[in-house]
Amino acid sequence: MKRVLVAAAVLALGGVSAVVAQQEVALSQQNLMKSQARNMYGVLNKMAKGDTPFDKAAADAALKALADDVAKIPTVFATNPKQDVPNASFGSSQKIWQNKADFDAKVPAVTKAIADAKFTDAASLKVVFDTISAKCDGCHDTYRVKLK
Numbered sequence: 001m002k003r004v005l006v007a008a009a010v011l012a013l014g015g016v017s018a019v020v021a022q023q024e025v026a027l028s029q030q031n032l033m034k035s036q037a038r039n040m041y042g043v044l045n046k047m048a049k050g051d052t053p054f055d056k057a058a059a060d061a062a063l064k065a066l067a068d069d070v071a072k073i074p075t076v077f078a079t080n081p082k083q084d085v086p087n088a089s090f091g092s093s094q095k096i097w098q099n100k101a102d103f104d105a106k107v108p109a110v111t112k113a114i115a116d117a118k119f120t121d122a123a124s125l126k127v128v129f130d131t132i133s134a135k136c137d138g139c140h141d142t143y144r145v146k147l148k
Contacts, residue, residue: 026081029092032069039066040133048126059125066132067114073107093145103143110135 043062046052080097096103113132119125 022081025079026091029076029081032072032076036066036069036136039063039069040129040136044125044129044132047122048129050122054122054125056120059119063114063117063128067111070107070110070114074104077103091145093143096143103139106135106139109138 039062043052044059044066047054047059077092077096080094081092082094110132113135117128117132119128
């Protein structure tokens with residue numbers, strides 16, 4: 001009887017561990033996208049729209065952080081969490097893992113748009129922002145879902 005109870009407990013803990021691990025993967029994916037959004041919308045877009053003063057150093061730092069985050073996409077999205085992040089507004093679609101090659105193929109275009117970014121003022125930063133945003137949308141339109 002003890003063996004049956006121990007085996008049942010181990011199986012139950014294994015199931016809980018799997019759910020926790022899936023949630024950690026989903027949360028890691030969500031956090032990566034939030035970090036990118038902070039740089040794209042919280043820094044670059046606000047400067048490009050004139051909501052905050054143009055600051056070349058801050059824009060360069062935001063682009064660097066964005067480039068670093070985009071480079072992590074294939075690794076962070078290597079595992080299918082099969083779980084939504086609790087209380088998240090957006091999440092990754094299961095379409096990612098149904099067409100992983102296409103998903104991964106979209107990353108280099110974003111990386112190139114960031115690497116090619118040249119700007120000297122808010123007006124030229126707006127062009128850079130629009131170019132990068134268009135490349136991001138190519139993935140978001142297909143592989144992001146609204147959860148709430």
